[in-house]
Amino acid sequence: MTQTGASRNGLPVEVHHNALLQLLTNSLILSHTTPYLSCYDVLNLAATSRAFRYLVYHTPQVFRHVQLSNVKAAQFSIDGIDRGGETWRNVQVDENLTEDDFYSGPLRGIFSSLRRQNILQDVQILSLDGLSVTAELVHDILVDPSFSVRILSIRDVKNMNERKLRAALQYACRESRPEGTPRLRGLYVFGPKEPAPELLLKPPPPVPVRKAAIPAPPVAKAWNTRSKKALKVALVEAPEPWYARRGDQFPPRISSEWAFTLMACHGIIAFDTVLCTGPRHLNSPAWGTVNIDALNAADVPHYGVATHSLGGCASCGCAPEGWTVWGEDNLATSREPNERRTSGSAISEVGRFPLLAPPPVHSSNIKAAMCPTGQPVNPRSCFPSSTTGKREKACFIPRCFNCLRDRYCNGCHRWWCETCYTGPWATSPGGHGGASNTGADLLLGVWNELP
Structure with a gap:
């Protein structure tokens, strides 16, 4: 068999080239693989051949989860935008621009491109953490029928007017809203965003070693490497x-x-x-x-x-x-x-x-x-199994x-409810709320229990 008829691993060249396509044709494997790829990688995969393009663009599960936080085109940069009339990421930067068009220009350009390719309607989980997101853009996601987002994450975003955001949410949830709206069911807005994976896995800077230093034994070096990995995962x-x-x-x-x-x-x-x-x-x-x-x-x-x-x-x-x-x-x-x-x-x-x-x-x-x-x-x-018993x-x-003022310890996270501790203004032990001790007695007792 010649080199053109078989690959180095013994498989025919045709099978070797189509192995990835046959693997991703399984909808279960495809839906569990693509969420871990960036949009850039998925679109590059679709550009390799007509078969991959058909598979990517005609499978709704491919773009069910879209994270734009690590997309370069979605980043908001203010370098060189003061020159009037300059086209900047699908937004005409001139005196006719509104504040919303200016700050949400990169994301609106991406959404417009996804809408033209009939991808936007398949996005159900959208992450915009750390990007430039305006309240008007969130309002469009809530009421525009071209969006089908059910879970939205806008943690640590820039240029967000919280007052307008609250008004948009209250308007979308009004009693007179159309039936079946809003489609959004979950909003991440208060917590911090997750750190980027490249920052977590970035190795520490190398420490200069003198020439006369004795190299560590192979066993010790291996254990040091494993300890660093375990510590990194724990953190x-x-x-x-x-x-x-x-x-x-x-x-x-x-x-x-x-x-x-x-x-x-x-x-x-x-x-x-x-x-x-x-x-x-x-x-x-x-x-x-x-x-x-x-x-x-x-x-x-x-x-x-x-x-x-x-x-x-x-x-x-x-x-x-x-x-x-x-x-x-x-x-x-x-x-x-x-x-x-x-x-x-x-x-x-x-x-x-x-x-x-x-x-x-x-x-x-x-x-x-x-x-x-x-x-x-x-x-x-769900019912508890006979082996594990009650869950x-x-x-x-x-x-x-x-509701925690003067009754909560930030160090040990211990607290006292309104029934057990009414505060130092309680008139007497066992007074308001059925407390059995005054606030000073309770705090003194806990202070004595600490090591």
Whole structure:
């Protein structure tokens, strides 16, 4: 057999050239492979042959997940744009430009190209983290029928007017909205974006070594390499927000005006945070069950955005409003986190459970974006196996800063609920809220327990 008839590995040249095409023809392999490729790589694959072009452009799963954060054409650069009349990335830079056209020019040019190629309608998970995104562009994604985005990530974006963004979200979720709108079901906006993979895997700068230094033995060098890799993986894998990571979830303070937007979008659009369920707020199941006069809550707004994830109270082990447990329909007061709840009214999962970072890659289902690690997406349809027994439930208590003031330790993440600790203004032990000790006694007791 000649060299032209067979390749070096013994396979015919025709089979060798078409092996990748035959592999990607399997829709399951294609849908699980393309989300890990950039748009640039996918389009280059489509340009190799007519067969690949047909496969890429006629398979909706290929462009279901689109991440533009690492696309060079989507980056916003202000170098050399002051010269009037210059064409800059599909936007005419002159005096007729609006502020939205100027700041969203790169992304609008990309969306226009995807729309012409009939790709934009297949995008269901869109990541624009760190790019120049305006509120008007998000408004178009919400109401324009050419978009089919169900999960959108706009964390750490530039040139965003939050007031206009809140207005766009409230308008899209108004009661008089058309049926079936908005298509967006999840929005990542408060948390930080994930670091780029090239930054995580970038090797440290080499350390100069003297000529007289003795080289390390091969065994020691191998163990050093393995230790560095293990340490790097441990640093990259951060605890899961809300359910595993306690304390403050968002270092920058969130404006209290977002609470009304979350109320307007409740049951329609989920965010990477939820409303605070403390008894000071009207949406809390414990509203009216705690004497708020002892909480000094005159300046607390009616609604609040949760910024902290808590465990049980350091005294009673729970909270007046109960736990937020994944998979349970009811938000009722419970003294144990794994206790089955039978009372309370059913509340929509969209708005009760936060979206967990990073955004899902293979599924645009909103439940997949909210599901904690190790938990089933549909808990009610799953039964515990006979070997493992009852599955441990994932739960947390969401609170805002106003509902934790003077009753939370940032170091050990211990806190005291309104029933157990009413503050230093309590008149006497066992006074308001049924507290058994004064605030000073509680703090002194915990201080003595610390090593």
